[in-house]
Amino acid sequence: MPRTPIHEATTLRLEILDKDGHADEALMPDLSADQLQELYRSMVRMRKFDEKALNLQRQGRIGTYGSTRGQEAAQAGLAMAMEPQDWAIPSFREQGLMMARGIPPHLIYAFWKGDERGSLFPEGTRCLPTAIPVASQLLHAVGIGLALKLRDEKAAAVGFAGDGASSEGDFHEALNFAGVFKTRTVFFIQNNGWAISVPFRRQTAAASIAQRAPGYGIEGLQVDGNDVLAVYAASKEALERARRGDGPTLLEAVTYRMESHTTADDATRYRPKEETAHWLERDPVDRMRKFLSRKKLWNDKKEQALMEACAAEVEAEVAALDAMPAPDPTDIMSHMFQEMPWNLREQRDALVQELQGREVRR
Numbered sequence: 001m002p003r004t005p006i007h008e009a010t011t012l013r014l015e016i017l018d019k020d021g022h023a024d025e026a027l028m029p030d031l032s033a034d035q036l037q038e039l040y041r042s043m044v045r046m047r048k049f050d051e052k053a054l055n056l057q058r059q060g061r062i063g064t065y066g067s068t069r070g071q072e073a074a075q076a077g078l079a080m081a082m083e084p085q086d087w088a089i090p091s092f093r094e095q096g097l098m099m100a101r102g103i104p105p106h107l108i109y110a111f112w113k114g115d116e117r118g119s120l121f122p123e124g125t126r127c128l129p130t131a132i133p134v135a136s137q138l139l140h141a142v143g144i145g146l147a148l149k150l151r152d153e154k155a156a157a158v159g160f161a162g163d164g165a166s167s168e169g170d171f172h173e174a175l176n177f178a179g180v181f182k183t184r185t186v187f188f189i190q191n192n193g194w195a196i197s198v199p200f201r202r203q204t205a206a207a208s209i210a211q212r213a214p215g216y217g218i219e220g221l222q223v224d225g226n227d228v229l230a231v232y233a234a235s236k237e238a239l240e241r242a243r244r245g246d247g248p249t250l251l252e253a254v255t256y257r258m259e260s261h262t263t264a265d266d267a268t269r270y271r272p273k274e275e276t277a278h279w280l281e282r283d284p285v286d287r288m289r290k291f292l293s294r295k296k297l298w299n300d301k302k303e304q305a306l307m308e309a310c311a312a313e314v315e316a317e318v319a320a321l322d323a324m325p326a327p328d329p330t331d332i333m334s335h336m337f338q339e340m341p342w343n344l345r346e347q348r349d350a351l352v353q354e355l356q357g358r359e360v361r362r
C-alpha cells in the first residue's frame with residue numbers, strides 16, 4: 001500500500017509593509033488615518049520609555065532591565081487589536097504592551113526597581129503582573145481562557161512568551177490542553193531570534209514556531225513582527241476567533257531583540273554585528289514612519305511634537321516614580337503565598353529586627 005497524506009499542514013506567513021514602508025494595499029487592515037498614526041505614536045512612546053529605563057538602570061536608579069527595543073510593532077499591533085475585556089498575561093519583555101493597555105509607566109519602572117507596588121495595576125486593567133518564569137505565562141493564559149469559556153465571556157486571554165520558551169514543557173502542555181478544550185486563548189510568541197545567548201537555530205530543528213500549531217490541532221500563523229499592520233491584522237483575526245469560542249491560535253511574531261538580553265548581559269560577546277545591522281534596516285518604528293510619510297499622514301512638525309510630548313511624559317513618570325514613598329522592606333515576602341509559611345515569617349521577623357532603629361534608604 002502506498003503512503004497517503006492524512007492531513008495537509010501548511011504554515012503561512014503574513015506581511016503587509018515591506019522594510020521601506022511600502023504596503024500591500026490589497027491586505028491593508030481596516031484602520032482610519034487616526035488609528036494608523038496612533039500605532040506609530042504608540043511605538044515611539046514605547047521606545048522612549050524603554051530608552052529611559054536603560055538610562056535609569058545605568059544611573060543605579062532601577063535594577064536589572066530587559067529592553068523591548070525592536071519589538072514595538074509586535075506589541076503595538078497586538079495592543080490595538082485587543083479589547084478592554086481581553087486579558088494580557090505578560091512575561092518580562094512586554095513593557096510596551098502594558099503601557100498600551102493603560103498601565104502607568106512609573107509602575108513599570110517601580111517593578112524593575114524591585115518595588116512590589118509596581119505590580120498593583122489600576123482596577124479593570126485585565127493584565128497580570130510581570131512574570132519571569134519562562135513559559136509559565138502560557139499555562140496561565142490557558143487557565144484564564146478556560147474560565148472565559150466556562151463563563152461564556154466574549155473575551156480572549158493572550159499569553160506571551162519568547163522563542164526560548166517554546167522549548168519548555170509548559171509550552172507544549174499549554175498548547176495541547178488549549179487545543180483539546182478550545183480555550184479562549186491566543187499564544188503570542190515573539191520570536192526575537194535569541195534566548196539570552198542561544199540563537200533560534202539551536203532552540204529547535206523546526207523551521208518555525210508557527211508550524212507546531214497543527215500538531216496540537218489549533219490555528220497557527222507566522223507574522224512579520226516588525227510590521228505593525230500585519231501584526232494588527234493577524235492579532236485581530238486570532239482574538240476574534242478566541243472570543244467567538246472557535247479555538248486558540250498560535251501566533252509567531254518574528255522580530256529582533258535589538259539590545260542585550262538584559263542590562264546584565266553583553267550581546268556583543270556572542271552576536272555577529274552583521275546580524276544586528278540586518279535587523280536595524282528592518283526597524284519597526286522607522287518602517288511605519290516611512291509608510292505614514294508616503295501617505296502624507298506624517299511630517300517633521302508632527303514628529304517634533306511627538307518627541308516633545310514623549311519627553312514630557314517620560315519626565316513626569318520618572319517624577320511620579322521618585323515621589324513614591326519608600327516601600328515596606330518586608331513587601332518582598334508578602335505576595336508569594338496566600339498565607340505566609342513559618343519559614344518566611346521567621347525571615348520577615350528577622351528582617352524587621354535588623355532594620356529597627358535604622359533609617360531605611362530608598
Ligand SMILES: Cc1ncc(C[n+]2csc(CCOP(=O)(O)OP(=O)(O)O)c2C)c(N)n1
Nearest residue numbers: 093132133134162163164165192194195196
Ligand atoms: C523556567 C525558567 N528557566 C530559565 C529562566 C532564565 N531565563 C530568563 S529569560 C531566558 C531566556 C528566554 O528567552 P526567550 O523565551 O526567547 O525570551 P526573550 O528573553 O528573548 O524575550 C531564560 C533562560 C527563567 N526565567 N525561567
Ligand SMILES: [Mg+2]
Nearest residue numbers: 162163194195
Ligand atoms: Mg527570544
